[in-house]
Amino acid sequence: MTKLGFIGLGIMGGPMAAHLAAAGHDVRGHDVSPDAAAKLEAAGGQAAPDIAGAVTGAEVVVTMLPDHPQVEAVVFGQGGVLESAAAGTLLIDMSTIRPETSIEIARRAEPRGIRVLDAPVSGGQAGAERAALSIMAGGAAADFEAARPIFEVMGKTVIHVGPHGAGQVVKAANQLVVGGIYGLVSEAIVLLEASGVDAATGLDVLAGGLAASRILDLKRESMVARRFEPGFRIDLHHKDMGIALAAARQAEVSLPMTALVAQLIAACRAMGHGSLDHSALLKVIERLSGRAKSEE
Structure with missing residues (x-):
């Protein structure tokens, strides 16, 4: 069992987080929509009141957000991932954003001892619901291998494609x-x-x-x-x-x-x-x- 913080429980993130909870992981999720958080609780996860509540104590943090402004706010903002996560945490951003944003996240996370992967997905809502996503990950190979068991709960095709930004x-x-x-x-x-x-x-x-x-x-x-x-x-x-x-x-x-x-x-x-x-x-x-x- 892994302690997971999951930020972004929309039409993609919600089913993904639910699969992780069903697989036996301790999932604490946060979303701006209370209904989305309630669905995670119904699936066996826990709803966190804010980003810090989802991230604090987590071994792995997953973000699944609409675009780079939301990712930047969640990761860089006050009470965000970089402020709340402990050294050694693995941050996996599964949003689809600009490659340069993924590279910047990795750059700013490194001094804090936080490891980062950019791992966008393909397959849409149906793929998320069926745990059949294609996952393309950028970052260090060792971090990808550490994340593989998490990815394999959510996807069918899981491939390390290169350094930071390559996934995007x-x-x-x-x-x-x-x-x-x-x-x-x-x-x-x-x-x-x-x-x-x-x-x-x-x-x-x-x-x-x-x-x-x-x-x-x-x-x-x-x-x-x-x-x-x-x-x-x-x-x-x-x-x-x-x-x-x-x-x-x-x-x-x-x-x-x-x-x-x-x-x-x-x-x-x-x-x-x-x-x-x-x-x-x-x-x-x-x-x-x-x-x-x-x-x-």
């Missing part, structure tokens, strides 16, 4: 590929339907050939049916595409397709669909083709 770079690459595939599947649906071909049947064929992908496996039926209940919201994918573009600038490489996908996702958000699943990119492609469905 791999996650940026993941998000640009995911966004691009959603855009192409959306275009395939529009083409099939405009040509009088049953889109569901056409996508079944694509899913059995070289065009097969996890997105086609998991999302083709809901996309054809125009069901966009969020597993991962457009708002968050918009943020992630900004991270990918910033990483490209930092690395001094050109990613023209990424830039296009980022603009399509931004358009989807501007159309008021930020709270929908990222498969709602189909709405943008339909509108560009003059085939937008009437809004209910």
Whole structure:
């Protein structure tokens, strides 16, 4: 059993923390939402009144937050992780944020004797609920091995990808590929339907050939049916595409397709669909083709 502090119990963090509690770990969690903390208690964890209450005495601290401002506030702020954690604590940030923020966290944690991993995840809400996430971790190899038993409770694919910040770079690459595939599947649906071909049947064929992908496996039926209940919201994918573009600038490489996908996702958000699943990119492609469905 490990004493764990878990900060951020949203649609991703909540199930992740619950799996850790179910595995027998002593999990104390904190979230700005009392309802989220109550769900952790129902799953066998404990609710902490503040960050310090979750972190103090913990051997491992996990953060799962929306973006770098929240991570910085939780880690660097008064009563935050760096103030409250003891030397030797392992801080695992599983949020998706800028690589430079992850590097800065590690830099500022080192003098306090706090070890750090950046370990963003892929798999969305469904992956978190099924404990089937892909976890890509950056940091020291020894710290990754120490964290492996924790990761394996939450994920199926657990890989050390490099030094501090590397996890965030791999996650940026993941998000640009995911966004691009959603855009192409959306275009395939529009083409099939405009040509009088049953889109569901056409996508079944694509899913059995070289065009097969996890997105086609998991999302083709809901996309054809125009069901966009969020597993991962457009708002968050918009943020992630900004991270990918910033990483490209930092690395001094050109990613023209990424830039296009980022603009399509931004358009989807501007159309008021930020709270929908990222498969709602189909709405943008339909509108560009003059085939937008009437809004209910």
